[in-house]
Amino acid sequence: MPYAFIGVGQCGGAIIDSAFSDRFMFSIAVPVAINSATLDLETLANVPRECWIGISRERGFIPGSTPGFRHLVSGGYGKNRKLAEEHAITHRETLREVLLQVLGGEDEAVPVGVVAFSMGGGTGSGAGPVVARLLKEMNIPVVAVAVLPASHEGGLSAKNAVECLNALIDSADSVILVDNQKIAHSETMEALFRKYNSYVARGICDILAGTAKEGIGAEEQSYAPVLDLKDMISATTFSAGRRTLPGFAALGRASERTRGFLHYLFPFGGYREVDVVSLLYRSFMKLTVSGVAPEQAEKNLALLRVPPAYLSDTGRINTSMAKEVMEEHSRIGETHFGVAMTRRNIASATVLMTYRPAQIGRFEELERLAAQHQEVTLKVFEEYERRGEE
Numbered sequence: 001m002p003y004a005f006i007g008v009g010q011c012g013g014a015i016i017d018s019a020f021s022d023r024f025m026f027s028i029a030v031p032v033a034i035n036s037a038t039l040d041l042e043t044l045a046n047v048p049r050e051c052w053i054g055i056s057r058e059r060g061f062i063p064g065s066t067p068g069f070r071h072l073v074s075g076g077y078g079k080n081r082k083l084a085e086e087h088a089i090t091h092r093e094t095l096r097e098v099l100l101q102v103l104g105g106e107d108e109a110v111p112v113g114v115v116a117f118s119m120g121g122g123t124g125s126g127a128g129p130v131v132a133r134l135l136k137e138m139n140i141p142v143v144a145v146a147v148l149p150a151s152h153e154g155g156l157s158a159k160n161a162v163e164c165l166n167a168l169i170d171s172a173d174s175v176i177l178v179d180n181q182k183i184a185h186s187e188t189m190e191a192l193f194r195k196y197n198s199y200v201a202r203g204i205c206d207i208l209a210g211t212a213k214e215g216i217g218a219e220e221q222s223y224a225p226v227l228d229l230k231d232m233i234s235a236t237t238f239s240a241g242r243r244t245l246p247g248f249a250a251l252g253r254a255s256e257r258t259r260g261f262l263h264y265l266f267p268f269g270g271y272r273e274v275d276v277v278s279l280l281y282r283s284f285m286k287l288t289v290s291g292v293a294p295e296q297a298e299k300n301l302a303l304l305r306v307p308p309a310y311l312s313d314t315g316r317i318n319t320s321m322a323k324e325v326m327e328e329h330s331r332i333g334e335t336h337f338g339v340a341m342t343r344r345n346i347a348s349a350t351v352l353m354t355y356r357p358a359q360i361g362r363f364e365e366l367e368r369l370a371a372q373h374q375e376v377t378l379k380v381f382e383e384y385e386r387r388g389e390e
Contacts, residue, residue, distance in 0.1 A: 004135070009123035056072040
C-alpha cells in the first residue's frame with residue numbers, strides 16, 4: 001500500500017500539491033486534500049478531484065465527487081480553529097470512511113501517513129491534529145508537517161499555533177516544523193510561499209522516495225547504508241518512560257547538478273565529483289526553523305540521493321565522512337544515515353535535525369504572542385516533563 005500524503009487546509013494542500021508535481025510520487029503515495037473551501041481545492045494543479053475531501057458544515061466530510069460539492073463545501077473557518085476542530089471531531093467517523101475510500105480500503109495497511117497543515121489558521125490547525133489522531137488510531141505511523149506562523153501574523157495566529165502544538169503531543173509520532181519566520185523578512189512574503197512550499201515538499205519527497213522502491217539494490221548494499229521508515233520515525237521521536245513523544249524536526253535540503261549541459265545531449269560519462277560534506281553543511285544553513293543550531297540537535301537523519309554511477313567502484317562517494325559529520329551534530333550520538341539512488345542527474349542531501357520543545361525558541365515566542373490575545377499555555381513543555389517521570 002502506498003503512503004498517505006494528506007494536506008489539510010489551504011497551506012497543507014499547497015504543500016502536497018507541490019509534492020505531486022513530481023509524477024514519481026504517485027507510484028509511492030496517495031495524495032489527499034482536505035479543505036472547507038472549494039475555491040482552495042480548485043487551485044490544486046496536481047491533486048485530482050477524486051482525492052479531494054470537503055468539510056461540509058451540514059454533512060461533515062464528503063468526497064470530491066459528491067453532487068453539489070461546490071455548494072456544500074463553501075464556508076471556510078477563517079482563523080476559527082476551535083470550530084474547525086469541533087466539526088472534525090463530531091464527524092470523525094465519516095472522515096474515517098471517506099479517508100479509507102480515497103486511500104483504497106481498510107484491508108491494505110498504509111505504512112505511514114504524512115499530514116501537512118498550517119498551525120496559525122483555522123481549518124488546518126483545527127482539523128489537522130484530528131486527522132493525525134485518526135490515523136494513529138488506525139495503527140498508521142503519523143508524521144505531521146506543521147507550519148508555524150511568523151511573529152507579525154499576530155496573537156490569534158500564535159494562539160492557534162500554541163493550541164495546535166498541544167494537540168500534536170497525542171496526535172503525531174513525529175513533527176517536521178516549517179517556520180514562516182524564515183521568510184518573514186521579505187516585503188513580499190506571500191510571493192515566497194510557493195517556493196517555500198516547493199522546498200519543503202522536495203525534501204519530504206526525497207525522504208519518502210529514498211525509503212521506497214528507488215532505494216539501493218542488494219548488490220550495492222555492502223557499503224552504502226540504507227534508510228527505512230523505522231529510521232525516519234526513530235530519528236524524530238523521543239522515549240519518555242514507557243511511552244514515546246514526538247520530536248520536533250527542522251528540515252534542510254541542498255542539491256547540485258552532477259553533469260554539465262553537454263552531457264545531457266551526450267548521455268555517457270562526465271559525472272562531476274560530489275562533495276557530500278559540503279552538501280550537508282549547506283543543508284544545515286537552510287533549516288526550516290528560525291533560530292535553531294544544527295549542532296544542538298538531539299538526534300538526526302540524513303539521506304543522500306545520487307545517480308547510480310556514484311555507487312559504482314569508480315564513482316563511490318565518501319559516505320563514512322558524511323556520517324561522521326552527522327554524528328558530530330547529534331548531542332546524544334544518534335544519527336540515521338542512508339544513501340539512495342535517483343534517476344535525475346542531481347545529487348542532494350536532505351536532513352532532519354530533531355529537537356525537544358525547550359530547545360526551540362520560537363515556541364516560547366509564540367506563547368508570549370498568544371498571551372497578548374488570550375491566556376493560553378504551551379502544555380508541550382509540561383507533557384515532556386510529566387511523561388519523562390512516568
